[in-house]
Amino acid sequence: MAVVLAEILAGLGLLFFGLKTMSSHLQSATGRRVRALLRSATRSPFVGLVSGIAAGAATQSSNAVALICGNLVRGGVFTTRDAIPVVAGGNVGTAALVFVAAFDFRLVVFYLLALVGFGFHFKLDRRPAWKEWLWVALGLTLALLGLDFIKQGPRDLDVALISQALDAGLSPGMGFAIGMAAAALCQSSSTPTILVLALMQARLLGLEDAFFIVLGANLGSGLATLVSSGELEGTGRQLCYVHILVKAIGCAVLLAAWIAVALAGGDPEAALAAAGGSGGAQAAISMLFLALQLAGAVTVALARGLTERIAVRFSPPSMEDDASRPRYIHRRAAEEPATALDLSERESMRLIKLLPNLLPDLDRGGADFSTQERNAFWKGSTAIVQAVDHFLVDVIRAGATRESLDIALRQQARLETVRALVDTLHDFSGVVGEFETVPPLAFNLSESLRVIVLSLAEATDGGTGDDFDLLIGLTADRSEMLDRIRRALAASEAGGEADSRRLMHATSLFERAVWLVRRVAVALRPPPIEDRAQDGDPARQEAPEGVA
Incomplete structure (x- = not known):
């Protein structure tokens, strides 16, 4: 048991460190191009949604996308209304890591690790054009290696004993609460979902229990944004509430669908398993995670006006916002x-x-x-x-x-x-x-x-x-x-x-x-x-x- 716990914790550590390394060096490698991308993303809701998906896939943190956009709004780069589709898309982009975790990618990790190692050995990191991208590749490698540790960790657990304990004591409400707590601790909804996939691979968790844990993790990561937002207030904090709204709408839609199938006399667990197709239960959870993000993101992006009013209601502009808002300059004037x-x-x-x-x-x-x-x-x-x-x-x-x-x-x-x-x-x-x-x-x-x-x-x-x-x-x-x-x-x-x-x-x-x-x-x-x-x-x- 101690070895299994150590392997899972080591995997989480590698995952967190890899994602942090990849995100920070990717920002340095792209520089002003990211800023230009975010500016162009505000031209239409669709472009903003697509750009947010790209940002979420790159950072693998919808919380980070929301906080970055919040700081850019406070800095006057764009408005809350313009940034809403970007934040919404950031949630969808994080589903990429969950889909990767559902498949066997160990061979890819080995080759990628070899490639990065040879790059550092031949001093490619001393070349300005290669340095940041080499660190991005290293961060991606460590994140994938961490995912593999998490997936392989539960393989030696007593399946019968743990399954019996879970069947006896894990109600939908308890599963939802566990998911919320795990997401608040990890500041991420994708990490608890990956842990769920690992437990399902070891046959320690059923599909119904996994459904409510993933739902709780989805909402918990949105609420965790308020904690990680720190001193952000006023317009900078508004996008945190947009992020929570994306998560809450996704949970409400999928929970309503689950209840509707049950009331209609169907089996919601079987319907979810069918959504996974030939990929089985793990693919079903990956599809569930993607559906959660899409349901909230599309709704929020299409109703930008209403979303903005809700965000302003919870976080009205502060004195600092008024003091920091330029009156004369605007980005189109630079042309x-x-x-x-x-x-x-x-x-x-x-x-x-x-x-x-x-x-x-x-x-x-x-x-x-x-x-x-x-x-x-x-x-x-x-x-x-x-x-x-x-x-x-x-x-x-x-x-x-x-x-x-x-x-x-x-x-x-x-x-x-x-x-x-x-x-x-x-x-x-x-x-x-x-x-x-x-x-x-x-x-x-x-x-x-x-x-x-x-x-x-x-x-x-x-x-x-x-x-x-x-x-x-x-x-x-x-x-x-x-x-x-x-x-x-x-x-x-x-x-x-x-x-x-x-x-x-x-x-x-x-x-x-x-x-x-x-x-x-x-x-x-x-x-x-x-x-x-x-x-x-x-x-x-x-x-x-x-x-x-």
Whole structure:
């Protein structure tokens, strides 16, 4: 018994590790092509369904597809409505592993393992074009080897004794509960189904018991998505409820069919066995698993509007969603570089105007935004930065002219500075928030930084060259003054060692934030020739270069 248990557990370990390895390296190997595939998947429900099936077959985790799409929705790549068919198709794709487990593939595993081993021996993993794909093949090999261990594990069990125990104590409700618990533990519906196939191969489990265990595993894996979704909320969490809906509809349809056959005087177990054809009971369970996914996926994909309303009802948009949703850029605009760069510029300017929201207003007792709300603004700002960055990359890849390319590269460089400024302001607010009573130095630093950031936001909103010159002057080098503050803090014991460390850290973050504000101001300042044109002085406009 101990050997059998060890073999099954080893198989599960290999399966989990193989799927994880295959999924992570497949993502690295495909890179932006996966992103482009998911974007194109939103063009129609059918294309989304097919793309979801491909993603589910590749990752062998419908939960992973739902969570990835949830993060992409939160990042503004596409909407919940667009992503619903992708999530639905992801469930169907996971059936591939169950079908593979129903057949003898040991010879394929041996040849595949030899192929991977020779690939590493001849150092093919050192070639960039081969490296990730070789690891994908290794992950697939380990997953298949794990499946073989799981299938072969129960062969030495006492069939008569275990069958008697199962026949005596496994009711439909208990089987359903076992399936739910196993799926919640494995974060997958396909893994418990594969275990069921192994038990059926050893003749330890009947078809009726297997039916209810697979049903429970199907619903349990959907509910497990809420646990693995972690901190996702708002629009990012909506697709988790879509995933649950796919699972629940599949279970409801198949359970209703089982009950209907029984009420009609038929034998539902015999009907299920007939669905397996010549493949027997194992093929019947594979067909059952596929039918569960298809029943829910097709229904949800065809009723996207209703599905979206249900998802929004359970997970309404959060403040972070509002803060992270771009207003100007959209993926189709990237096809026209000139217009696209104007839109990305407007989005960047809007982001800079929101920077003061990242800092507490201590002069008003911090009554402007709570810590939670400032964190939402920070996450939203980070999402906007990423969205604009991806947008600029798409513009460049669309074949921009030399002039447009120069503008895009300058915007990217400035965006990187803004990204650093966003993180620095967030860190500074976090340090100030750690004080039970804010010391005078921290108060002064925070209010000074807020004034500087507000000045940047105001200058961005239609400011002239003089406004930027004033801001550049305000953010001039203050290293000597800040060094004096640090030396005073090091020599002082007032407030305790912890407060002194926080003040030292706040001072460093203040210095970095001021420096970053200065870099943004210098990048945004209109060229001097434009300032002179605004002054309306033709003589000054025509002054030769280098003349004051």
